[in-house]
Amino acid sequence: MYNKKMVSCVLGVMCFALTLGICVQMRTVQETNQTVSNNRQENNLRAEVLRYKERYENRSRDVERAEADLEKERQNSIQNNSALQEKEEQIQQGNKIIGLAEVKGPGIKITLKDNKKDIKNALNPSDLVVHDEDILSVINELRNAGAEAISINGQRIVPTTGIICGGNIIDINREKVGVPFVIEAIGLPEQLAALERPYGYLDILKGYGIEVKLERSNNITIPKYNGTLTYNYAKTIK
Amino acid sequence: MKKDIKKGKITMTITIGIACFCLVLVMFMQFKIVNETDITSIENMKEAELRTELANWKSKYEEADQAYQETQAKIQEYKETKQSNEETEKVVNSELEQINLSLGTTDVEGQGIEIIVRDSEDAEKIKAADLLLIVNSLKLSGAEAISINDNRIINTSDIVDIGNEFIKVNGERILAPYFIKAIGDPAYLESGLIGNGGYVDTMRKIGQDVTINKSNKLKVSKYNNEIKTKYIQ
Numbered sequence: 001m002y003n004k005k006m007v008s009c010v011l012g013v014m015c016f017a018l019t020l021g022i023c024v025q026m027r028t029v030q031e032t033n034q035t036v037s038n039n040r041q042e043n044n045l046r047a048e049v050l051r052y053k054e055r056y057e058n059r060s061r062d063v064e065r066a067e068a069d070l071e072k073e074r075q076n077s078i079q080n081n082s083a084l085q086e087k088e089e090q091i092q093q094g095n096k097i098i099g100l101a102e103v104k105g106p107g108i109k110i111t112l113k114d115n116k117k118d119i120k121n122a123l124n125p126s127d128l129v130v131h132d133e134d135i136l137s138v139i140n141e142l143r144n145a146g147a148e149a150i151s152i153n154g155q156r157i158v159p160t161t162g163i164i165c166g167g168n169i170i171d172i173n174r175e176k177v178g179v180p181f182v183i184e185a186i187g188l189p190e191q192l193a194a195l196e197r198p199y200g201y202l203d204i205l206k207g208y209g210i211e212v213k214l215e216r217s218n219n220i221t222i223p224k225y226n227g228t229l230t231y232n233y234a235k236t237i238k
Numbered sequence: 239m240k241k242d243i244k245k246g247k248i249t250m251t252i253t254i255g256i257a258c259f260c261l262v263l264v265m266f267m268q269f270k271i272v273n274e275t276d277i278t279s280i281e282n283m284k285e286a287e288l289r290t291e292l293a294n295w296k297s298k299y300e301e302a303d304q305a306y307q308e309t310q311a312k313i314q315e316y317k318e319t320k321q322s323n324e325e326t327e328k329v330v331n332s333e334l335e336q337i338n339l340s341l342g343t344t345d346v347e348g349q350g351i352e353i354i355v356r357d358s359e360d361a362e363k364i365k366a367a368d369l370l371l372i373v374n375s376l377k378l379s380g381a382e383a384i385s386i387n388d389n390r391i392i393n394t395s396d397i398v399d400i401g402n403e404f405i406k407v408n409g410e411r412i413l414a415p416y417f418i419k420a421i422g423d424p425a426y427l428e429s430g431l432i433g434n435g436g437y438v439d440t441m442r443k444i445g446q447d448v449t450i451n452k453s454n455k456l457k458v459s460k461y462n463n464e465i466k467t468k469y470i471q
Contacts, residue, residue: 011254018261025268045288052295059302066309073316074333077326084323087330094337096470098393103470136374137367143396148470159340159393162378174294186470227298228305229340233348234382234421236339237457 060226096149099158099225103149107186107220108193110138110202114179115209130181130210132165135172137201138183139163145192147185149222153177156225173227180211189216339383342392342461346383350421350456351428353438354449357414361445364414366399368446369407371437372418373397379430381420383458387412390461408463424452 078084095101114129135152142150150157155172164171169178185192193216195202202212283291312329319325338344353372357363373391376384384391389407397407404411420427428450431438438448 014258015261018258018265021265022261022268025265039285042283042285042288045285045292046283049288049292049295052292052299056295056299056302059299059306063302063306063309066306066313070309070313070316073313074330077316077319078330081323081326084327084330087334091330091334091337093467094334094341097465097467098337098340100340105469105471107469132374133367133371136370140366140370140396140398143394144398148394148467157393159342159391160377160380160382162374162376164378174298188469228301230301230304231336231339231382233350233423234339234346234458235348236335237345237347 063228098229099149099156100229102221102224103186104219104221105148105186106189106218107147107184107216108189108195109215109217109220110183110185110195111211111213111215112138112179112181112183112205113211115211130170130179130205132163132170134201134205134210135170135181135183136163138195141195141201142183142185142187142192145187145194147187147192149186151184151222153182154223156223158225158227158229160229173225184220184222186220186222189218192216341465342383342390343465345457345460346421347455347457348382348421349424349454350381350419350452350458351424352451352453352456353416353418353420353431354451355414355416355418355441356447356449358445358447361447363402364405364416364446366397366405368437368441369405369416369418370397372431375430375437376418376420376422376427379422379427381422381427383421385419385458387417388459390459392461392465394465408461419456419458421456421458428452 074088078088092101096103112130112134139150139152139157152172155161155175155177158173161173169176170181171177193214194200196214197203202214206212312333315329316326319329335344339346355364355368355372369386373384373386386397386407389395389410389412392408395408397405400406400411404413405416406412430436431450432442433439438450441448
């Protein structure tokens with residue numbers, strides 16, 4: 001008899017806990033995932049965003065085509081001039097360094113994921129997520145280790161790239177990227193892998209429980225920057 | 239009688255088991271939905287976010303459009319100069335000049351700001367991370383060329399602490415005070431730093447000594463080494 005009561009009690013508590021869990025989840029989903037908003041203004045804005053995104057994408061394709069044409073035209077024009085051909089090579093090489101051309105080579109791939117395990121007993125939950133400063137520091141260490149080209153979730157780092165944290169997403173080259181963060185870098189893999197050293201930044205992140213994975217590869221491809229570098233203030237001094 | 243009780247018990251256990259299983263299943267499904275909700279997609283954005291997103295795509299479109307016009311103009315120039323070597327050289331040179339500006343291998347001048355950061359007695363010593371965050375803020379505000387104590391910040395530049403003694407930029411040792419020069423819209427560059435939550439604002443609040451001067455004609459010197467690459471192809 002006593003046993004039966006116990007079992008009922010345990011089962012009751014379990015059911016209660018499960019139902020509670022489901023209710024909490026339902027609420028979260030409702031709050032975060034309002035796919036269909038009834039707000040007309042928001043829908044208009046959304047349509048406007050999509051329209052500009054499309055226009056931008058079309059324009060980007062135009063730019064790509066135009067750049068290919070330009071390349072052809074340039075080759076055509078300098079065919080018989082070795083001095084100019086040398087300059088043309090400098091242009092090509094320069095584009096690879098500043099990020100306006102796709103590059104391949106050996107290197108490493110780092111994956112960073114937020115700590116999901118300790119979120120309940122953390123004093124400061126902010127310690128458990130990856131911030132813009134973390135990404136900035138990792139990139140700085142990669143450069144220190146001789147990285148020649150870097151991308152984050154497919155966004156090429158160019159001379160004007162800034163990184164900003166907006167809530168739980170990070171803004172790179174004015175594009176939003178979310179976790180997991182995949183940072184790829186080209187350089188000597190052994191040297192780049194030194195980022196894993198004790199007391200290095202990755203080690204510190206691991207200490208906070210951030211999931212860090214570093215893989216070496218002989219075959220990393222880093223895409224070109226999908227924006228443009230424009231200069232309206234800086235003038236070259238001749 | 240005894241058998242009946244046993245049978246009832248088994249049915250009940252099975253029923254409860256199934257109920258629990260269903261509940262757990264539903265929970266996992268929910269977990270998955272929450273996990274898969276893409277917070278970067280515009281379906282889940284609110285009005286304010288949508289407005290910034292719209293401004294963002296608009297300016298990206300305008301930039302792409304500008305690039306398109308420029309490239310077309312260059313193509314036109316090449317076409318027109320086909321006959322003359324001299325003219326072609328001019329066009330190639332101007333293209334190369336543009337690349338060198340991005341690379342940081344030429345001296346440049348223009349409007350901008352100079353930030354002077356001094357080690358202050360009543361605050362912590364300036365670290366590489368402070369300079370890194372200032373540079374990041376400047377880039378976010380559209381800086382076109384940046385240098386720290388006349389070391390040009392290029393795409394591969396690093397800023398690191400060497401022990402507690404000094405900071406290295408591009409492998410060159412630098413000492414306080416730090417002079418950070420940036421070319422761009424002076425008002426915009428400054429407001430990114432001293433606006434609410436800006437990094438210089440934060441530094442000043444903890445007692446660090448930072449001065450910002452706007453200038454109409456600032457010179458940022460070139461990267462003073464050769465840029466070498468070995469691994470990118």
